[in-house]
Amino acid sequence: MASEAADQRGNNDHLVESNDPDHPANLIPSLCAKFWTLGWVTGTGGGCSIREEDLVYIAPSGVQKELMKPADIYVLSLPHQVPSTPRTYIRSPPAFKPSQCTPLFLAAFTRRGAGCCIHTHSQWAVLVTLLLESAPATESRRVFEINNIEQIKGFGKGPGKVGNLGYHDTLRIPVIENTAHEEDLTEFLEDAMDEFPDAYAVLVRRHGVYVWGDNVHKAKTMCESLDYLFRLAVEMRQLGIPWISDIPVVQPRRKAVEQ
Template identity: 80%
Template sequence: MAADKIENPDQLVVSDDPNHPANLIPSLCAKFWTLGWVTGTGGGCSIRDDDLVYLAPSGVQKELMKPADIYVLSLAAQEPTFKQRTYIRSPPIYKPSQCTPLFLAAFTRRGAGCCIHTHSQWAVLVTLLLESQGPGNDRVFEINNIEQIKGFGKGMNKTGNLGYHDTLRIPVIENTPHEEDLTEFLEEAMEKYPDTYAVLVRRHGVYVWGDNVHKAKTQCESLDYLFQLAVEMKKLGIPWISNVTPVGPQR
């Protein structure tokens, strides 16, 4: 639907289809709340349907969100740096999320269809563990030889998923006092790691995206699994990178 053809913006968030973005964002966020990803109004989720972007508002309890709370904007109608945003639909009682320009970066630079931001403690702890290794070793999380790594695509415009022996690399950017100021650092990390589907934010959480909701959500789950595993490995003295001799036919 072209943005300039929309007569009643409120109709954009009314649908009987549970997979409509305005229904899916609340149901996903309720699920994320039970996982501890969006505690205390933190974190969020945005879905893109062609040119239309659906966004959760700022400061809502994520497990209580309703379709009527959702913001909608046209991607084409935004200026390139996303510093100012215009909305097709703005619920009057809310403020737009500061995460918005970061979600938009995933949509425009990676063609993502969904982007999830969590405050998962496992993500935060991984960034703290990297930080404690000192400068120079704290800018990328690396893990290999864990089956769950196969839950990630090889990268934008590439076919297939990472293999068991591949090293998954997730860049870490430093946190800024204002969340929207993360945007340029997120974009830099995207450029430096063209195949990544996620960026960790130091002492803050993680942004994960995917071509569609299914891929963003399952990649986010797989990554949280790996972060939790990595923290437990550290407690047990097991390194994240290992040199495992390949077994079975190599194809």
């Protein structure tokens, strides 16, 4: 990765210097510290990236996520990235290396128009992929599906579509196989995006999950909702409760009185 970092080191530091807590260079360390408390980014694993117009801010590789500082953030210009050539950064920290998650983050930004992408090593996400891995041959091992759970309402219907999923809708998250090197996951993540155009996340078997949204707020909301659903799914399986159920729609006995 040294070639990728062969840019103007030490220049453009102003890109990560701001007193605004909502500036991407401040938000990424703040979010990663929060994710560390949740057990999502332990041992330097996981990461986060935020796109602000044409600039992409990325957490580095090899940093203790709860100790990350704005000065540790990489910045690249999205329009200036040329396929099949080394990535160039317009701002690099004096230490660390670019994240191997970078091409997967970029896929969320270029293919989904996302404003934020979060990668976690949540144990519940990993356990769900293991449960799917051991599922009977008659069941799909390539997609996590769950319905009739209130937290499903935290997910949009799909990019470009209005509104969120409903209580009775089925949430579907594709699963891709892990690779020895994280950046090699990119083509499989892109294939999953093509196959499931309405999905806002992709599970990586025995690894974790990538979640993206139009902005930081939406990405964080869906990431938290997913982790809730993954944990619930693991406990449901332990209790012998199916993830997909067929229950009747309950109609209200009377309409709300108009104000």
